[in-house]
């Protein structure tokens with residue numbers, strides 16, 4: 001799906017968000033993560049600590065100005 005930057009109008013490009021939780025050499029990512037989202041009042045399970053998610057997020061970056069946007073993919 002073609003999307004354009006709301007700031008400058010350039011075509012957005014899909015990017016992967018890398019996890020920086022773990023310490024690694026500079027300018028490297030730890031792992032690819034699929035970001036997800038939940039309702040504001042979602043509670044973690046007492047037993048599994050899992051938070052029920054509503055979907056995942058897809059990241060799109062503008063190659064010209066760098067603005068990065070997330071798009072929700074409900075149910076994924």
Ligand SMILES: [Zn+2]
Pocket residue numbers: 005006007008009010062063064065066067
């Ligand atoms: Zn832009």
